[in-house]
Amino acid sequence: MSTGANHVREERTAAAPEIINKVTSNNNSTSSSLQPNGHEPRTVYDLLFTLSPDVDTGLEIVEHDVIHPYFAQVDQVFPLACPASPPHYQKDPVKTIETCTLGTLNMLRLAQKANARFMLVSTSEIYGDPLEHPQKETYWGNCNPIGPRACYDEGKRLAETLTYAFATARSLQVRVVRPFNTFGPRMNPNDGRVVSNFITQALRGDDLTIYGEGEQTRSFQYVPDLVDGFVAVMEGDCAEPINLGNPEEYTVRELAEMVRRSVNEKVRIVNKDANVDDPQKRKPDISRAKERVGWQPRHSFKYGLEKTVEFF
Template sequence: MDSAELEASSHGGASREQAPLSPRTALSQDATKKGRVVYVGHDKFGTRVPLDELRKLYLNELPGRVTDHERRTITYDGSLKKYPPVRLLRNCDRKRILVTGGAGFVGSHLVDRLMIMGNEVVVLDNFFTGRKNNIEHWLGHPNFELVRHDVVDPFMIEVDEIYHLACPASPPHYQYNPIKTVKTSVMGTINMLGLAKRTKAKFLLTSTSEIYGDPKEHPQKETYWGHVNPIGPRACYDEGKRVAETLTFAYAKQEKLDVRVARIFNTFGPRMNENDGRVVSNFIIQALRGEDLTVYGEGDQTRSFQYIHDLVDGLIQLMHSKAHEPVNLGNPDEYTIMEFAEIIRDTVNKEVRIVNLPSTTDDPQRRRPDITRAKTFLDWSPKFSVMQGIEETVEYFSKLANDL
């Protein structure tokens, strides 16, 4: 059973002070401010961690509070007390893990979780879209290493697991240099697969729902082949990821590599780049500035939005699973873009207007994952509601705006 879903109420076995809550219950009740312990992660995979510990890394929340997690984990010695507490693992249990793109939005949250679990983590990033301040709280920690490197070039290291995230994922970034985007997806994946072959490391590729293109099947199952324009403005990213999947499974078949592929649907949360052109960050920044919320087309396109902590849970559970086929990771709750704009307006600034602009080329009309495979093989499903994620993301961008 997922630890995030353990509801030890006053009728159950846990005490009132330490009763764990699910994020879906806890955030709506503001439980963290009432002394209730809220967990994310999964006991089975050793990823269970108090939500407070993660929030402090990007919201600097609850200063001076000593959590139960801090009391039960180590900080090594007095010189390391500035670092977040991590688990103490035996050498035989500690893994050395490479995360490409580890200074980016998704990568940095994954790094946080892997570090707190007690692993040794090596981050590879060229900082095209990644930011050093996303992972600066780990700099100098004996379990952490940061290497400025472009995955298009080979890299040699000894590791047990590889999470291959490196690739710009938002349209303004991947369209800025489409040739480099394709090279990152293709050559970068070849280099990381070659490293996995040499070290016999488990390999996880983060693919994307964009491989389905503008889908004719709804919701999208992993067996759907997609409907992609190979020469459209999004093709450098869509087709690059499709080739990366092809390479991954070719290496698995020919070289007997132990591989996983996650097809990630729209994800949002703290540490998103405010200029990445995505719906969530665009709307929140516009609302905070008192600007019109810009919707392209009529706003009847649909998307499914998942919160970052749910995605990180899914990635780690996929790495630890026996699922050797692609797995969708996304929230099946579906919203039109207009509905989402109205939610952001009502949450952030009710005075702003929503205006319509001409539609963009090749913009998918409907996008929603079928997560049956994730539920079956990973015991995974989203635990955060969209509204809970929006509240934390708005708080993050508000703090960011105040710091600028």
């Protein structure tokens, strides 16, 4: 666990407002893309599960664990912390909860002190194993509060509660986004999520591993679309939660077949025991994103898959 807290404080200027983009886990592809025109991004990394950031990204890198307080004079705060891959967030569930709660609280306090706008990066996992399909932001979810995924699901739900408490009680400007499954170049090959798993297995010539029957569905968005969504929501005027995802829906078995055809047709697809509390359906309703901030994904899943395979 990295606990260093080195940073360079820079004052804001009207021409180049500074962003603090705080990232943990496998968010390299997101953070290196989150550089809107006219901004000077600062990234605070905890390198527990992530690849080290490239030196040529243009980001100012600060190594720090966000469960400890941090301050910089900034205009916007994008808290992306917390491993999002089940094998990673389940490895240390207490640390996951601390990151979602203490980390979010410290970033909220940073935003309040700096008079900055705060955009919580929550997750579609707050919907749990949904009984509503597709999922709208008004759906309260179906989560097991004591299951193996609870540290992440419930941690993010509490992070949303904290965010709106600061908005109500302390007049902080807040935004909340709920990203659905996201993938793209610069993912960690050992990320543990289904897209990277299938690609790396196929490249090695290993069997593609499906947990359960493979009929569970997911909706995958290409990372540049997610970044566009982050900027649109941060700059927009909607303070309600907003789903960010690609409504294209595939079963896990369909995904495995696409990767096999694209990478290595000689590999087999094999089934193993299903994971506990694995959501059976996952598809965003993005009506609010379209109507309130003018966002929708620009890239198809197949295009993103091609680019991600090229990277690996």
